[in-house]
Amino acid sequence: MSAGKPDNATVRNAIALAARAPSVHNTQPWRWLIGTESVHLMADWNRHLHATDPDGRDLVISCGAALHHLRVAFAGLGWATRVHRFPNPADPDHLAGVEPYAAPPADQDISLTTAIARRQTDRRQFSARPVLAEHLDLLVERAGHEGVLAVPVTDPVRRHRLTTAIALAAEHVDDTAETALWSGRGRGDLDGVQAVSVVPFGAVYGDTTVRAFNAGTLLPSTVDPEDVGPGELIVLATPGDDTLARLRAGEAASAVLLAATELGLATCPLSQPLEPGTAAMIRDSVLDRTAVPQLVLRVGWPPATAGPLPRSRRRHLEEFTAYLPGIAPARDNQ
Numbered sequence: 493m494s495a496g497k498p499d500n501a502t503v504r505n506a507i508a509l510a511a512r513a514p515s516v517h518n519t520q521p522w523r524w525l526i527g528t529e530s531v532h533l534m535a536d537w538n539r540h541l542h543a544t545d546p547d548g549r550d551l552v553i554s555c556g557a558a559l560h561h562l563r564v565a566f567a568g569l570g571w572a573t574r575v576h577r578f579p580n581p582a583d584p585d586h587l588a589g590v591e592p593y594a595a596p597p598a599d600q601d602i603s604l605t606t607a608i609a610r611r612q613t614d615r616r617q618f619s620a621r622p623v624l625a626e627h628l629d630l631l632v633e634r635a636g637h638e639g640v641l642a643v644p645v646t647d648p649v650r651r652h653r654l655t656t657a658i659a660l661a662a663e664h665v666d667d668t669a670e671t672a673l674w675s676g677r678g679r680g681d682l683d684g685v686q687a688v689s690v691v692p693f694g695a696v697y698g699d700t701t702v703r704a705f706n707a708g709t710l711l712p713s714t715v716d717p718e719d720v721g722p723g724e725l726i727v728l729a730t731p732g733d734d735t736l737a738r739l740r741a742g743e744a745a746s747a748v749l750l751a752a753t754e755l756g757l758a759t760c761p762l763s764q765p766l767e768p769g770t771a772a773m774i775r776d777s778v779l780d781r782t783a784v785p786q787l788v789l790r791v792g793w794p795p796a797t798a799g800p801l802p803r804s805r806r807r808h809l810e811e812f813t814a815y816l817p818g819i820a821p822a823r824d825n826q
Contacts, residue, residue: 494528498571498592503531506592507813509565509608511806513746515554516545516763517674518685520807522555527816533559533588536812543670549738550763552587553787556742557749559588560638561608564750566592568605577736587739607753612801614758615690615710617697618723618792627755628724631791634751635728640744641783643727653777654725655699657770658788662701664767676707682807689804697722700790703764710801723758723792727774729783741786752791758798762788 493503507524515521521539525532533555540551563573572595580586597605628644635642645651675685690708695701700722728744730737745761752759765774765788774785 493526493592496594497529498566498569502569502571503592504809504813506562506565506569506571507531508809509605510558510562511809511812512608512611513554513557513561514611514613514749514761515557516550517541517671518683518804519551519554519674520683520812521551522558522812524813525816526813526819528819530589530591531562532586532816533562533590535585535587537585541670541674545763547768549766549786552735552738553742553745553763555587556739556744557746558742559590559739560743560746561750562590563743564601564604564608564746566590567595567601568597570597571595577739584735603754604750607750611749611753611759612804613689613760614794614801615695615702615760616758616798617695617720617795618758618790619795620719620721621793623724623757623792627752627757628726630755631726631748631751634747635744638744638747639730639740640786641729642744642748643729643779643783645725645727645778650778651699651725654727654765654774654788655701657773657778658762658765659696659701660773661765661767661770662703664764671704672706675705679802679805682805686802686804688802700725702760703762720795721792723760723790726789726791727778727785728787728789729775729779729785731783733784733786737784738786745787745789748789748791756793757791758794760790762790 503526519539521536523534523536535555545551566573571592574591576589579589632642645654676687677684685705687707687709689710690705691710692708698721728741730741749759766785771785775781
């Protein structure tokens with residue numbers, strides 16, 4: 493980059509941290525273009541899951557999570573950012589331009605950056621220990637900073653409506669072949685869902701159904717059944733449902749997931765309930781038609797005896813990062 497901007501190594505480190513963002517089936521559907529003044533996020537529609545995600549909602553939300561991860565990474569490395577979302581109306585794949593500028597990192601910036609490396613999707617049961625109201629309030633606040641409504645569904649009636657929608661979505665079989673293609677992956681695969689990261693044949697934790705993936709080998713937590721539970725459910729929702737709303741929902745998802753990680757909570761995004769039929773159920777019966785649901789997050793305490801999760805893999809930086817035409821990679825000072 494140019495003078496007054498982060499060097500090449502810093503930019504690449506920030507993008508590598510951004511790539512740790514969660515994405516639908518770990519498809520990592522993004523590309524990053526590096527310029528002299530900014531970094532640009534592009535949607536990679538070659539990684540679109542047509543059956544699982546017919547309207548591209550999950551792809552854009554995944555890219556939004558990566559965008560927020562990049563903002564956090566830059567802040568932790570000493571660079572604040574200005575974000576221009578959809579800067580090129582002629583190119584809808586150009587989701588954002590990010591301009592870094594020097595700014596000393598606050599303690600929270602550093603804490604969130606380290607949370608990127610610790611955050612993992614945990615598809616196991618959680619502890620029966622309730623999540624404190626003040627913790628839920630913090631997660632709501634972090635989503636609000638991204639312009640997104642986070643709704644903890646704690647009312648028993650509304651929770652029943654939500655878990656019913658989640659169970660109905662789990663019965664949907666149209667994406668079975670595609671899900672099988674992108675799951676059951678080995679430890680050497682750099683994308684897709686690893687077999688060691690998912691429970692066999694899906695699961696029902698109390699009132700909550702977890703998506704079934706192919707050839708899962710993740711063992712449940714070996715604790716007293718009375719000490720485990722499904723966790724809290726949080727719906728992320730937006731006033732509208734255009735591409736910008738979905739991008740912001742992804743940024744909010746990242747903000748909530750990283751905040752939960754800071755608190756020591758386990759998390760698991762649930763995108764399957766947001767297919768058209770069940771999304772309408774959630775909008776009408778859980779949100780009273782006041783907002784459009786974009787994602788459901790399962791949040792809770794991991795059981796004290798739960799073993800560590802395997803770290804999911806990511807593609808090599810060179811596979812999704814390039815320089816804008818006419819810009820050569822800067823040679824960093826040694």
